[in-house]
Amino acid sequence: MTDLESPKNGKHLDQVHHNNNEITESEPLTWRFWRKQRYIVVLLAFFGFFNVYSLRVNLSVAIVAMTENRTVFDADGNVSYQQDFPWDSKQKGLILSSFFYGYILTQFLGGYIGTKIGGNIVFGTGIGSTAILTLLTPMAASHSLEMFLAVRIIEGFFEGVTFPGIHAVWARWSPPLERSRMASIAFAGNYAGTVVAMPCSGFLATKYGWESVFYVFGTIGVIWYITWLVFVKAGPEQDRFCSKEECDYIQKTIGYVGSKHIKHPWRAIFTSMPFYAIMASHFSENWGFYTLLTQLPSFLRDTLNFDLGKTGILSAVPYLAMGILLAVSGYLADWLQVKGIWTTTQVRRNFNCGAFLAQTVFMMLTAYLLDPTWSVVSLTIAVGLGAFAWSGFAVNHLDIAPQHASVLMGIGNTFATIPGIVSPLLTGYVVTNQTSDEWRIIFFISAGIYLVGCVIYWFYCSGDLQEWAKTPEQKAQEAEEKAQLQLTQTAGFVNSGAELKD
Numbered sequence: 001m002t003d004l005e006s007p008k009n010g011k012h013l014d015q016v017h018h019n020n021n022e023i024t025e026s027e028p029l030t031w032r033f034w035r036k037q038r039y040i041v042v043l044l045a046f047f048g049f050f051n052v053y054s055l056r057v058n059l060s061v062a063i064v065a066m067t068e069n070r071t072v073f074d075a076d077g078n079v080s081y082q083q084d085f086p087w088d089s090k091q092k093g094l095i096l097s098s099f100f101y102g103y104i105l106t107q108f109l110g111g112y113i114g115t116k117i118g119g120n121i122v123f124g125t126g127i128g129s130t131a132i133l134t135l136l137t138p139m140a141a142s143h144s145l146e147m148f149l150a151v152r153i154i155e156g157f158f159e160g161v162t163f164p165g166i167h168a169v170w171a172r173w174s175p176p177l178e179r180s181r182m183a184s185i186a187f188a189g190n191y192a193g194t195v196v197a198m199p200c201s202g203f204l205a206t207k208y209g210w211e212s213v214f215y216v217f218g219t220i221g222v223i224w225y226i227t228w229l230v231f232v233k234a235g236p237e238q239d240r241f242c243s244k245e246e247c248d249y250i251q252k253t254i255g256y257v258g259s260k261h262i263k264h265p266w267r268a269i270f271t272s273m274p275f276y277a278i279m280a281s282h283f284s285e286n287w288g289f290y291t292l293l294t295q296l297p298s299f300l301r302d303t304l305n306f307d308l309g310k311t312g313i314l315s316a317v318p319y320l321a322m323g324i325l326l327a328v329s330g331y332l333a334d335w336l337q338v339k340g341i342w343t344t345t346q347v348r349r350n351f352n353c354g355a356f357l358a359q360t361v362f363m364m365l366t367a368y369l370l371d372p373t374w375s376v377v378s379l380t381i382a383v384g385l386g387a388f389a390w391s392g393f394a395v396n397h398l399d400i401a402p403q404h405a406s407v408l409m410g411i412g413n414t415f416a417t418i419p420g421i422v423s424p425l426l427t428g429y430v431v432t433n434q435t436s437d438e439w440r441i442i443f444f445i446s447a448g449i450y451l452v453g454c455v456i457y458w459f460y461c462s463g464d465l466q467e468w469a470k471t472p473e474q475k476a477q478e479a480e481e482k483a484q485l486q487l488t489q490t491a492g493f494v495n496s497g498a499e500l501k502d
Helices: 037-066 089-104 106-119 119-135 137-145 145-159 162-172 175-208 212-233 244-254 273-302 308-338 345-370 372-390 394-399 402-416 417-430 434-460 472-501
Strands: 069-071 079-082
Touching: 037 119, 037 145, 037 162, 037 175, 037 212, 037 244, 037 345, 079 472, 089 145, 089 308, 089 345, 089 417, 106 119, 106 162, 106 402, 119 137, 119 145, 119 212, 119 244, 119 273, 137 145, 137 162, 137 175, 137 212, 137 273, 162 175, 162 394, 162 402, 175 212, 175 308, 212 345, 273 308, 273 345, 273 372, 273 402, 273 417, 273 434, 273 472, 308 345, 308 372, 345 372, 345 394, 345 402, 345 434, 402 417
Parallel strands: none
Antiparallel strands: 069 079
């Protein structure tokens, strides 16, 4: 029996339409989150994304130690300089982008498989495999550049399934009015991982050698993988720790339970403007994010003249801001919907576009200032405010087509992975002499892409369930409700006519 079958309920539940606002739990959600199994899933997903990004960004710091010139004194007191790896800027750009060659190949595959075997398996195995490969990285780098590149590409291949996989998990576990906070808290793990990995990588590389960076974070990833497989299932109906009441609440508010026989309306998906708006925003956010993720340590060291220890710490500051603001933005987005202040569409549009405009401004300020203090401040604000964009486009797939969300994320993240490949290569070709003018071009490009993404999302986004994503049961329920409304209105006209006659 697979995770997609439902023994707890005695039979497989099909799609059911409910008014989400009328369904409540006898024990409402409080600060004691551990009493709700869905938030245990969120917590473990948080640590999963912690590993996703710690395994991804450790190389950004480690490569500085791997290629730096070290002063060496021989027995006669003569001074010389040595590098473990004499890679030039173009080779370093290739290494930093190689991860994404594999990453871009498995986005769609991860989303598709997630709907078949369960997002928990796809998400967990993707991270666990990357962790094991990370443990092999020092050996590969020492062997040859080609072997090192091959390991990084395979790491990307496995990690590419993680974002589509987690959307398959949210499609089964997240009630609509909790989607923003659940997804945002989990996604905050990305930035917590970045915040911890960057300074720790700098410390480990300085104290114990660059190899220790890969051994430490690889081991942490393997431990998490075992924990995830033990405690997280594809859906609440399979989780022995999830109460019957919580399981029923989740399934009723979602309105459906995952099916092994989901048919994806490909033509409708690829002609959906709200979906293209999500893709454009995802691309824009990733361009700025990946540019900083892979190049910020080098920028701080080579242009602003920070040493390796401070580079790791300062590189983490923008992501600390984003991790904190993600939890705030997710809660605020849900609160605005619950209180009826904004519709789902308004929340997604205003959060996303507001963040992009702010990021455009502060990226341009960074380009003009290029000052050790104010550049770090501007980049921190730019990256931090990106948290509100993640409460926009990143959960929007679940609004427009919940049962197809993992596939939509897979397709969209394939397109959004292109910046991870192009941006480091472009930076490698533009920034050859580490001058201020060269870095200014990089920041101007990022600002322009944020602005284009903002415009597209503003005009074409939607927070409504799309007609092509509705199940037959949902359409039948809507038709029945419409017929009842018309009948009520007709009866009202008849009664009004009778009263006028009397």
